[in-house]
Amino acid sequence: MRPLEHKPSPEADADAAFVERLRAGDEAAFMELVERYQPALVRLAQSFVPSRAVAEEVAQETWLGVLNGIDRFEGRSSLKTWIFRILVNRAKTRGERESRSVPFSSLEREDGEPAVDPDRFGADGAWSSPPRSWEGEPEARLLAGEARSVIDAEIAKLPPVQRQVITLRDVEGFGAAEVRDLLDLTDGNQRVLLHRARSRVRRGLEEYLS
Amino acid sequence: MRLVGSGIPCREMVELVTDYLEGALSWRERRRFERHIAGCDGCRAYLEQMRRTLRVLGRLDEETISPEARDALLHAFRDWRAEAR
Numbered sequence: 001m002r003p004l005e006h007k008p009s010p011e012a013d014a015d016a017a018f019v020e021r022l023r024a025g026d027e028a029a030f031m032e033l034v035e036r037y038q039p040a041l042v043r044l045a046q047s048f049v050p051s052r053a054v055a056e057e058v059a060q061e062t063w064l065g066v067l068n069g070i071d072r073f074e075g076r077s078s079l080k081t082w083i084f085r086i087l088v089n090r091a092k093t094r095g096e097r098e099s100r101s102v103p104f105s106s107l108e109r110e111d112g113e114p115a116v117d118p119d120r121f122g123a124d125g126a127w128s129s130p131p132r133s134w135e136g137e138p139e140a141r142l143l144a145g146e147a148r149s150v151i152d153a154e155i156a157k158l159p160p161v162q163r164q165v166i167t168l169r170d171v172e173g174f175g176a177a178e179v180r181d182l183l184d185l186t187d188g189n190q191r192v193l194l195h196r197a198r199s200r201v202r203r204g205l206e207e208y209l210s
Numbered sequence: 211m212r213l214v215g216s217g218i219p220c221r222e223m224v225e226l227v228t229d230y231l232e233g234a235l236s237w238r239e240r241r242r243f244e245r246h247i248a249g250c251d252g253c254r255a256y257l258e259q260m261r262r263t264l265r266v267l268g269r270l271d272e273e274t275i276s277p278e279a280r281d282a283l284l285h286a287f288r289d290w291r292a293e294a295r
Binding site: 025027030031034035038039040042043056059060063064067068114115116118121124125126127130131132133134135137139142143147148151152166170171172173176191194195198199201202205206 | 219220221222224225227228229232234250251252253254255256258259260262263264265266267268269270271273274275279280282283284286287288290291294
């Protein structure tokens, strides 16, 4: 774990305040964190374990880990990253136990799959069936329940590590360096997995909108 | 369309989109990428679709916690406080 560059930031101050309150046994502070991160923790845990129920358990164990470890939190990463790290560690252990027959190395199963169906390009490599602009698509349609279900379904179909990367990067908003550290990936590998995941999700959304 | 002066075919452009958005292209590759985009409606639409996709992904987590999970965690917290403090 490499210490991040240390600058006093509003986030670091807010984190420090939360940590103090948690250490003092402040229930409201704990529940505020729970409200903020629980859905995201469950979402991420689902990419490691076989069911929603197990994911909920892993998230719950994560909070116990947060409480039991809060005295050791040193602010070297953000509180959010620290909480997610606890989740990733627990979810990995749990995922390995639950699905011994599906090793995580199966992640590269789809390696080399092109971002776009090759049939959409001509012999010269230029588009023969180009994508249509979404400029006319109202944001509301893309954010509506149905479009979100399409995206959720696409994410759920991804190989596990692709799913973890896109969830952390694009849904939860972590930076590339944090995700690389959390999932123990190289920069290049993180980017390739992100590329495949994003390409699949875009394709799913394009099919839905067409 | 065609190679639009950039020398990169559209089929390869779509594989460079993430590196472009991640700032992982060299200065020279970035220029070639942008030159292609400037002259190619298909690739411009593709890049725009990807950006919209990312915006929607960023809005996915508006779920709220279930009352059962909330209760369970509240109890876990109270147990922890009773034991630890």
